[in-house]
Amino acid sequence: MTDTVNPHRTTVTPRRSRRWTPRTTALFVLGIVLALLTIFPLVWMVTGSFKPADEVNGSAILPAEPTLDNFRYVLTQVPFLRYMFNSFLVSALVTVLALWFHSMAAYALARLRFPGRETIFLLIFSTMLVSLPVILIPTFVVVRTLGLVDSYAGLIIPAIFNAFGIFLLRQFYLSLPGELEEAALVDGASYWRIYRSIILPLSRPILSALTVFFFLTNWNSFVWPLTITSDPDLRVVQLGIATFQQQYASDWNYVLAAATIAALPTLLIFFFFQKQIVESIKSAGFK
DSSP: OOOOOOTTOOOOOOOOOOOOOHHHHHHHHHHHHHHHHHHHHHHHHHHHHTSOHHHHTTOOSSOOOOOSHHHHHHHHHSOHHHHHHHHHHHHHHHHHHHHHHHHHHHHHHHHOOOTTHHHHHHHHHHGGGSOHHHHHHHHHHHHHHTTOTTSHHHHHHHHHOOHHHHHHHHHHHHTSOTHHHHHHHHTTOOHHHHIIIIIHHHTHHHHHHHHHHHHHHHHTOOHHHHHHOOOGGGOOHHHHHHHHHHHTTTOHHHHHHHHHHHHHHHHHHHHHSHHHHHHHHHHHTOO
8 A cells, every 4th residue: 555645745854942041031131121121211201291381390189181281281381383483494404414424525526536535535534433422613704704603504504514424424425336327428418417317316324314314413403503693583492392391390281292293203204214223224234
């Protein structure tokens, strides 16, 4: 008697079970602790923004129902929407202008050959070693001399230059194959046409990552707006929250509501552009 073999029978390979060694267990516990420490302030801020003042301050006997009165007060009694508009305007303009000028500078430093190219790049790269407090006073003197104090131009123009963006874009352009430019030059294309029609479309992953970086950096900017502006109509959202906290030091429910509103754009950017950020990191070669 012969055994019949079922042709449709598939062999199932057993899954290897994860071995919980002391090292992996310690890393897992450490990851959970770090995640909780990271999430807890955000959860406390959001939940506290929906609570009345007596419950936030700890004077309530019983927990009260969540309320939207804190948000209504912040949006109606305080010019918080003006602060958010200023931050959005400054962040958006700085991001667009920085990406435009940085991409052109990085392309010239990476693909064009001219005397002093490496020296210029080293000078730009060396500025990454200088922190903001060191150049704060010289920058303020230059801006005051140009008459840009208490103006949108004073908030935007000094924030455009960022050596990190030029460095990252230059490294990305160096990794592109030179055959693309050679073929375009043979067809009679100029360097401007190559940059606009070939380089920029290939730069979308790295540009998307820098877009998020520049926007969030300027949205959370505090020191430079505090230095350059004194007009309440030019306050950005972080400076507005600091002023708001001084005025309502005992009303933490209002402060938490304002902080929640200010954090909302950054959270939306993360949730909606999370995939683009990860893909840009993988394709652009962050190291």
